[in-house]
Amino acid sequence: MRVVVVGAGEVGRTISATLEDSHDVVVVDRDSQSIDEITYAYDVLAIQGDGTEISTLRKAGIEQADLVVACTDTDESNIVICTAAKSRSNAFTIARVRRRSLLETWEGANDSFGIDFMICSDHLTAQTVFRISGFPAAQNVDSFVGGRIRMAVFEIEPDSPIAHQTITEADRYDSLTFIAVFCEDRIELATGDTVLEPSDRVVVVGRPEPVRKFANQVATHVNDAADEVVIAGASEIGIQTAKAFEEHGYHPRLLERNTARARYASEQLPGTTVLEHDATDREFLSREHIGEADILISAFETDERNLLMSLLGRHIGVDKTVAIVESFQYSELFETVGVDITVNPREETAEEIVKFTRENHTEKIVTLEHDRAEVFEIKVTDDSIFTNREIEAAMSELPDGVIIGAISRSGEFVTPRGSTVIEPTDHLVMFVDSSVLDTVVPVI
The missing domain is CATH 3.40.50.720 (NAD(P)-binding Rossmann-like Domain)
Known part of the structure; x- marks a missing residue:
């Protein structure tokens, strides 16, 4: 996929770092210093120029682009960039904006501005803060499959009731799966014998209510919800x-x-x-x-x-x-x-954009621990490695660092087990170590 990113700020840099190994990435920015930094830091083509000008977009190969991401610091420029790109290509266009009013205008008008997808960074950030706030001790919280599945990351504090317990001892809830544990220098896929040590960060996936109950179990000094x-x-x-x-x-x-x-x-x-x-x-x-x-x-x-x-x-x-x-x-x-x-x-914002560079069945992506791993949702297709196979058999063909945390089948929650047979159209919530992403994503 040819991806043209206009704007070499932190969003553009994060996208470049994520996609440089798997896609043909072009980054455009007016600032020469930013272009130099991008050139030395990432394996992408960096072009100095104004992305609102057709001549600059042509230099970036806009006619061959599959995806155009406009993420400069100016909302109006991002809208113009997407409009210009749409007039010269069949690329899928994404505009990052700061003002929620622009997002609401775009949502209320079909095909407005020539933008296929719009992201309001401030609104997205506010929603993230709100999700986290409702879970005691949570460092990260996100929802999958329309809110039917919840993922959360909790740090184990020294006085936590589950500190020094094995996962078997800490696992007291149905419809909850322990996925992985982030230690200081490694990622450990969760097993029943895994010991939860102070300062570890444990990743769990399950129905919203069991995840909330586990949050209260982990917490030592906070209320069940953020009332004040x-x-x-x-x-x-x-x-x-x-x-x-x-x-x-x-x-x-x-x-x-x-x-x-x-x-x-x-x-x-x-x-x-x-x-x-x-x-x-x-x-x-x-x-x-x-x-x-x-x-x-x-x-x-x-x-x-x-x-x-x-x-x-x-x-x-x-x-x-x-x-x-x-x-x-x-x-x-x-x-x-x-x-x-x-x-x-x-x-x-970058996390929301990256999902559009995956195959069409990737529904959502969440990065963890500053890109050490990803949790994402996929819809199983006929050519997936999982289709009509037991999880254990399919996983034997994948590298270490991959685990299925939850399954949604026709709206119903299914707890994954080694003998569970995955069916077409199932939605899987998966944890993947970033080091094996490029091997895993093409076959799932």
């Missing part, structure tokens, strides 16, 4: 996050020191209490009892303020801290110094 929600920063992501909570019946509090942004937020969020004040003021936080919150979401425009706010939240007693991290390289730093969860909007 505080959001620091009326950025677009902050406002979209508050709106996501509102839409599910919550009444969050939002802290913003800028008068104009605070006023705008209060107009947009009728179910949110907007407090105009500096969120890093210790006296203010004490007076408003912010330390009693179940979750504090730091959604400022800068990573530095989000880090400061998260650490301050932990210091005053907030149960769970979530920080929006714009710079990919900072994510591990935030987690190392004590921030519970980081969400990177660009990583979320």
Whole structure:
């Protein structure tokens, strides 16, 4: 597949890193330094130029493109790029936008702008934050098969009730499968004898209710749900996050020191209490009892303020801290110094885009541990290695690092066992170590 990516920011770089070994990738950007960095870092063709100009798109081979991804920092430019690409090719076009209003306009008008798929980074990030917030101790949460199957990643803390237990001892729920354990320097596929040690991250897949019950079992110091929600920063992501909570019946509090942004937020969020004040003021936080919150979401425009706010939240007693991290390289730093969860909007966006480069039956992709592994949903086709075969027989032909976590058959949940026969049109939720992705994806 020939993929043209316009925009060499973090989304473009993440897509390049993911696809360079398996696809013909061309990256376009106006900044010469970004082009030089892309050229040296990845096995892609990098072209300097303005992606809104037809001459630049022709240099990128737009006529032969199968997929065009417009992910510059300007919404309007991304729309123009997709429109231009559509006029010169049969490529599938994807536009990344920041404003939710553009997404809503596109959703309400068929074939508008010549865009086949539109992603709103802020909205996508807000939805991710909301999903994570409902699960105690979860570092990552996602849904598959229309919400009928849930995946979650939990860190085992030293005082967790299941620390030092084997998976057989910790597994107390039907319709729940332990998939893998991320240790400090390795990935271990889960078996009954696998011991859950402190600081390990365990990946589980199952029906939503058993996953929630397991979350409560893992947790040691947080409530069953995030009832008291505080959001620091009326950025677009902050406002979209508050709106996501509102839409599910919550009444969050939002802290913003800028008068104009605070006023705008209060107009947009009728179910949110907007407090105009500096969120890093210790006296203010004490007076408003912010330390009693179940979750504090730091959604400022800068990573530095989000880090400061998260650490301050932990210091005053907030149960769970979530920080929006714009710079990919900072994510591990935030987690190392004590921030519970980081969400990177660009990583979320790239993850959503990459699924379009797989075969048509790949329904959804979630990357784990900063691309160490993937969990994805596929719809089984007639030519799949699994079709009409027992799982054990099919898995014997695949490399290590692959496990089926759940099966959805005609809307019903099926717990995978070695003797389970996979049928055409089954939906499989699979865990795959990134090191074997290129071998596994073509045959499943």
